[in-house]
Amino acid sequence: MIKVRIAPSPTGYLHVGTARTAIFNWLLARNQKGKFVLRIEDTDIKRSSQEMTQSIIDSLKWMGLNWDEGPILQCDRLENYKKNAEELIKTKLCDFCYCTEEDLKPRKQTALAEKKSWKCDRPCLKLSPDERQKWIARPSAVRFFTESDGKVSFMDKLHGELTKDLHDIEDFILMKSDGTPSYNFACVVDDHEMGITHILRGEDHISNTFKQIIIYKAFGWEPPVFIHVPMILGADRSKLSKRHGAVSVLEYRDKGILPETLVNFLALLGWSPGGDREVLSMEELISEFSLDKLGVTGSIFDYQKLEWMNGEHINRLSDDELLKKIKDCIDVPNTQHFSEYPVSEIDNELSKKREILKKFISENEEYTKKVIALLKPRMKTLLDMESYFFVEPTEYDEKGAGKYLTQEGKQRLELLKTRLSELTEFSVENIEAVIRKIAEELGIGAGLLIHPLRLALTGKTVGPSLFHLVEVLGKERVVQRIEKTMAWIK
């Protein structure tokens, strides 16, 4: 049985790159009926936080990536790494290193100045027993000594056999002097002890993998299968980062992206089921997923396509499901938790809209459902709900008002108001019939009634079908808004 894992570090919010790696691992596990493990790599004590661990867990849950084991915290396993390191020291392949950062720095710089690749000159190895005694009180790290001859290699499922000269690999740290393991060491110990069979991760880890293979060998352990997937890139083709825009999963949630959209979209970055299919449900992704359909080149994160795909997923939802998703989205704690990001105007606007919707939807669920049915085909995000459905328009589109909200327009609005309020059954058919009838009586095009009416009701010149709009808003709101507009015209 295969067993995979996602091993995020709680030093920040879940990055879409990490999320995509999680998705691949999860899909592989679910497709193969294997196990998916969540391991939190919190060994960088200074930069890790419990808050971030929680937000990563929230993100994974939101995306629907459930795990079978974990969350396992590496900091709970410190003794274990220590024990393994001690075992390895006996083999003489690694040993205590008493060098401090200040000791190392000048030596490293000299090597670099001579255009040599840096390699520790291992002074601690040459310590006499007396000298060693002197240093022993000093916090020590455990350093692995890489051979200078030979090669390391491993099979990567995507790239084939990858090889590197041992000469090009520097001596690296296994245990840091604060007692925590280094990434490479903890990773190997955990993956081995947890019985991980496939390591699928970003290709920025390829150079780490060589070191990890060395550790596997030192222990005499069998390495798992490696799959290094390409990176997600920003528009300028560099590694996707904050300066490219939103990189946190939670930001997409807060913007009104559906979890199934994000999973679908991310899965398609570097993977394809083959053929023309693009919009896939979680179930379809699981059944279609396979390692040999993974690509090898980096891909740019295209927000426009994500929005399009979100619209597709929204339209596949029933009105009831959509209402629930919108409620979920509104209930989410506000974007303020992104204290590390400057709150942009857009974020502020979204917050405001969220507040309006929150208050309104809970009080008018049936009405909201009608709004949703009308808006669904044009929604790109869950927050794409024009606020005029919920609050009266406070201003009118300048150009449109100049054209339609004239004295003549006022007379027409008056007529519309009277005739619409006379309707006993306020249905699309009746509304359309009345408006067309008035147009006929006045001998004008229906547009000359429709445009001012839309302006009066929404303040805008664009929007969904006017007759449907009138029906959804209901007689009371329609009459009231027409009156308000007539007063505005003076």
Add this chain to the structure above:
RNA sequence: GCCCCUAUCGUCUAGCGGUUAGGACACUACUCUUUCAAGGUAAAAACACGGGUUCAACUCCCGUUGGGGGCGCCA
């Protein structure tokens, strides 16, 4: 600087020796229409370059160039 990975429309990709190189996003027309979307139809748009291998290369091999990543007691 050293090492590693990589190369199909602007973007995501299909292709797995013989194709009019297909789809999607975006863009542009047209259509539908009360407007804006959506939908429909159409247009435009790519195999980085140079050598091989082969009857035949986008497909295989080698270089060049371009792009990305890594070189921490970060993960």
